[in-house]
Amino acid sequence: PVKAAVEKVKDAATAATGGTAGEQPIPGRPSPSTPTVEEPTTPREPLPPKPDQGTPATVTPTGAPTGAPPESKAQQGAYLTTATGTRLPDTDHSLKAGPRGPVLLRDHHLREKITHFDHERIPERVVHARGAAVHGVFTGYGTAAGVTKAAFLAEGVQTPVFVRFSTVLGSRGSADTVRDTRGFATKFYTTEGIWDLVGNNIPVFFIQDAIKFPDVIHAGKPHPDREIPQAQSAHDTFWDFVGLHTEGTFHTMWNMSDRGIPRSYRTMEGFGVHTFRLENAEGATTLVKFHWKPKAGVHSLTWEEAQITAGADPDFHRRDLFDAIEAGAHPQWELGIQTFPDTPDQMFEGIDLLDPTKIVPEELAPVQPIGLMTLNRNTTNYFAETEQVAFHPGHLVPGIDVTDDPLLAGRLFSYIDTQITRLGGPNYNQIPINRTHAPVNDMLRDGLHQHAVHGGVAPYKPNSLDGGCPFFAGAAQGGYIEVPVEVAAAPRVRQAPATFDDHFSQPRLFWASLSPVEREHLIDAYSFELGKCYEQPIKERYLKVLAEIDPVLCTKVAQSLGLPAPQPTGTPTDVQPSPALSQVGKVWPTTGRIIGIIAGPDADLAEITATRTAILDGDMVPLLIAPTGGPLGDGPLVAQRTFATARSIEFDALLIAGAPAPGDDAYGARDAKAGLREPTDAAVDPRVTQLLNEAYRHAKAIGGWGDATTALTAAGIPDGATGVITGTGGTAVLQQIAELLGRHRVWERFPAAGDLT
Ligand code: HDD
Numbered sequence: 001p002v003k004a005a006v007e008k009v010k011d012a013a014t015a016a017t018g019g020t021a022g023e024q025p026i027p028g029r030p031s032p033s034t035p036t037v038e039e040p041t042t043p044r045e046p047l048p049p050k051p052d053q054g055t056p057a058t059v060t061p062t063g064a065p066t067g068a069p070p071e072s073k074a075q076q077g078a079y080l081t082t083a084t085g086t087r088l089p090d091t092d093h094s095l096k097a098g099p100r101g102p103v104l105l106r107d108h109h110l111r112e113k114i115t116h117f118d119h120e121r122i123p124e125r126v127v128h129a130r131g132a133a134v135h136g137v138f139t140g141y142g143t144a145a146g147v148t149k150a151a152f153l154a155e156g157v158q159t160p161v162f163v164r165f166s167t168v169l170g171s172r173g174s175a176d177t178v179r180d181t182r183g184f185a186t187k188f189y190t191t192e193g194i195w196d197l198v199g200n201n202i203p204v205f206f207i208q209d210a211i212k213f214p215d216v217i218h219a220g221k222p223h224p225d226r227e228i229p230q231a232q233s234a235h236d237t238f239w240d241f242v243g244l245h246t247e248g249t250f251h252t253m254w255n256m257s258d259r260g261i262p263r264s265y266r267t268m269e270g271f272g273v274h275t276f277r278l279e280n281a282e283g284a285t286t287l288v289k290f291h292w293k294p295k296a297g298v299h300s301l302t303w304e305e306a307q308i309t310a311g312a313d314p315d316f317h318r319r320d321l322f323d324a325i326e327a328g329a330h331p332q333w334e335l336g337i338q339t340f341p342d343t344p345d346q347m348f349e350g351i352d353l354l355d356p357t358k359i360v361p362e363e364l365a366p367v368q369p370i371g372l373m374t375l376n377r378n379t380t381n382y383f384a385e386t387e388q389v390a391f392h393p394g395h396l397v398p399g400i401d402v403t404d405d406p407l408l409a410g411r412l413f414s415y416i417d418t419q420i421t422r423l424g425g426p427n428y429n430q431i432p433i434n435r436t437h438a439p440v441n442d443m444l445r446d447g448l449h450q451h452a453v454h455g456g457v458a459p460y461k462p463n464s465l466d467g468g469c470p471f472f473a474g475a476a477q478g479g480y481i482e483v484p485v486e487v488a489a490a491p492r493v494r495q496a497p498a499t500f501d502d503h504f505s506q507p508r509l510f511w512a513s514l515s516p517v518e519r520e521h522l523i524d525a526y527s528f529e530l531g532k533c534y535e536q537p538i539k540e541r542y543l544k545v546l547a548e549i550d551p552v553l554c555t556k557v558a559q560s561l562g563l564p565a566p567q568p569t570g571t572p573t574d575v576q577p578s579p580a581l582s583q584v585g586k587v588w589p590t591t592g593r594i595i596g597i598i599a600g601p602d603a604d605l606a607e608i609t610a611t612r613t614a615i616l617d618g619d620m621v622p623l624l625i626a627p628t629g630g631p632l633g634d635g636p637l638v639a640q641r642t643f644a645t646a647r648s649i650e651f652d653a654l655l656i657a658g659a660p661a662p663g664d665d666a667y668g669a670r671d672a673k674a675g676l677r678e679p680t681d682a683a684v685d686p687r688v689t690q691l692l693n694e695a696y697r698h699a700k701a702i703g704g705w706g707d708a709t710t711a712l713t714a715a716g717i718p719d720g721a722t723g724v725i726t727g728t729g730g731t732a733v734l735q736q737i738a739e740l741l742g743r744h745r746v747w748e749r750f751p752a753a754g755d756l757t
Pocket of ligand 1: 125127165199209211272273274389391407411415418
């Protein structure tokens, strides 16, 4: 009877559609007389594989070509197939005994599809889970030739790079703008192998020895009982740890400063943190610290902006990076080095170069540029590239060596180990994004997910069966030879050197180097974070730490917590400020800054057009904000943001091209008409008022022409307020706005916090 029923359905289908028996209508539902969509659509020519998509070529140990596997054919062909290439006629229906019958166990396509899906997620990174990555190119200046033989640093040499930015504490789906350290990891695909510079946007670290890494991360991660808070350090376990573990004081202070909430990945500095050892062609060595200097300047959000953004646009940094690259505004950083003589004590001006909780102020050792990185290509597939990229500080090339920094030593173990869990086996370097662009001839064999079909019979050395291959590379053949540094004969101990004991002089130096407004932000951040702790002794203990840094800092935070300010244990030594540490008081380039133009329905479109052109000519980005989407007037201007979607956080400055009154679409207007709320008698759309009010509060430059003052007045912004420019036309106003933008914010607008010196 089942067979008969199926035959009946088939007949009915053929009769109804004139089509094939494969198109079975659902009984009771009328069949379309003509199919609306044709499947498959015209087969699309598959994209050719990218150069780095190929399987690593294998060579015999003697160097002769083997039956190397052909180029990867992943995702080729016009038709949908199984994972093994069998073409499929349907992927929307399970195989059933009749349209309403039970699903059959024999459905191999169903099983393959669901099983693969069940295993789509891999463990997220234990730290730095939330990240965004892009491709780019690095060009050497040749200025490092005196200190390193690394080939990619030679003048004009171009090296592909892949950079992953990240937060540290949050899960993979957490918000971008939380207060946290940012990861800044760069993979250089050099001709001599891969070099990974796995750094952060903060030049120091919480701990001096890698053995403490699980402790600091356990303390920073959400509480183990109820898993809150997400992506935050504002909780008891974090402050408990850093209050008891004062070597973390300096890093904690950077996190509490504006550096903990960057405006954009594009406006962050990057640091290699540790001291590395470079070796030149003559074998001479130099100790260095690596720095990334953003061409767009070093800028941060305000804390309120960061909080609003975490809700309004959790992908803010990721979007900003991708949009900039899409728009052709390719972010750039100069790589620089601070150099120090490689003396046996590895000290410089009294600073222990092996202590990763210390900086060397740039005034003592200037950062010398050695190359330029341009990020110019977004990823094609987030999982394949950003998620599967595996960095490792031990990926080194000739000319760059590590030092005995005990934090770095532990990292050299940790990164390989973590990839084995995360990426499911030891062959993660064969994943396309991790593949070196240099020829590979290793003797690593087998393991899960082995992609190479290795030739030869003797993956061991010495051998005679494969002709003794592969051969060793000496210095002349570009072999990686560790610098033969003397290792001091010393007792085996679990101890740090006495030079690691000073935990407070550099926090003091940092405080001394910040401008009043930056100090105020620091006080606010400590007050917020400690204010979020439940345990009184934790707050009291941390105030003792702050007392060691500065009495004003300690007193202000104590006042906010409603606790007495403790006294320092000794007399603090004098410190020399390092102006390079402050982000305020400098003039930065305005390239890539985003200017919102608020355009009401009656705005002068010709003036907006001229202003937009002037913004673009200045290498800045104009975004038109209008009551609704669609063209303004008869076009060609088109709204890019609407009053419903725009939030002040996105813009570095705002221009008002007309004060828009509340229209039908204004917040509440429809509700008012429907009798759901009181009608608004506002002169200006309340969403514009909020936009301006926030921009003003966050010390952004605001300009306008025409009836802009109506909007400013509605937002409570006094006429002639600092950093508010009104005029008769957009282009004239823009000039002054661009000047203000060079300083990033109208710093004077932050309310004076009293004497913070
Ligand atoms: Fe780490 C990831 C940076 C100390 C163990 N680390 C990771 C990433 C960055 C850093 C940027 C993300 C890489 C990516 O985007 O995939 N880590 C640092 C810096 C440190 C540091 C600048 C100190 C100067 N890290 C550190 C220590 C340990 C680790 C001391 C362990 C002993 N880090 C890891 C890890 C991660 C990692 C668990 C997680 C995912 C990964 O490695 O690939 O192995």
